[in-house]
Amino acid sequence: SFPTRRSSDLGLIFGYENSPEQVNASAVLGCVDGLFVLSDATGEREYADWAIAAASWVARNTYLGNGLFHDTFGINAWKRVPPPWQSDKPGRPLIDDAIFLKMFKRTNDQQYRKIFFATADRLLKEEEPAGNWINFVPNDAKAGSTHPRQTFWWAYPMLAAYEESGERKYLACAQRGGEWYIRARSEEHTSELQSL
Numbered sequence: 001s002f003p004t005r006r007s008s009d010l011g012l013i014f015g016y017e018n019s020p021e022q023v024n025a026s027a028v029l030g031c032v033d034g035l036f037v038l039s040d041a042t043g044e045r046e047y048a049d050w051a052i053a054a055a056s057w058v059a060r061n062t063y064l065g066n067g068l069f070h071d072t073f074g075i076n077a078w079k080r081v082p083p084p085w086q087s088d089k090p091g092r093p094l095i096d097d098a099i100f101l102k103m104f105k106r107t108n109d110q111q112y113r114k115i116f117f118a119t120a121d122r123l124l125k126e127e128e129p130a131g132n133w134i135n136f137v138p139n140d141a142k143a144g145s146t147h148p149r150q151t152f153w154w155a156y157p158m159l160a161a162y163e164e165s166g167e168r169k170y171l172a173c174a175q176r177g178g179e180w181y182i183r184a185r186s187e188e189h190t191s192e193l194q195s196l
Contacts (some may be wrong), residue, residue: 010057013054014075026153029054032055032102035048036106055099071083085137085138093119095116095120095153098160100116117165123154124170131155152181155176155180158174
């Protein structure tokens, strides 16, 4: 039963990342910013309406509270399903592209601002190592491996948190993320040169 304009699932974008049977919450959020940009560039309000519907769907169906989102929605079961990866956490703090702050600015609905800052504060609490979040996928704490883009996804939106709130703790986190990323890329480049 695919979403219709009257459906409670209005806004669901079939954003697949790890499985063709599971919609990934971060993949849905990854579509939203582009729709906002397209709406602003063309003046076509419909693109922004779909972006708002998609982010609203994520908030209604995947937000667990306390800054965490459930990762996967099964299209066969038509409900939340366990993600394909193992994790001891019930979800992840998805602050990607500062979407929920942008939602607040476009709708003036305080719930989205609350979600955004709850997520930012959860990230501050769970940051490890400085500038990254090894305890959340796609990082792997057991293997000691980190995913460089996670820093971009989660530290960069801290600049928006700082601009909105004026609280320097968010700016400091964004700076740590930038420093972590520069170090990670430098180490990767050195490793590539040594293998030549």
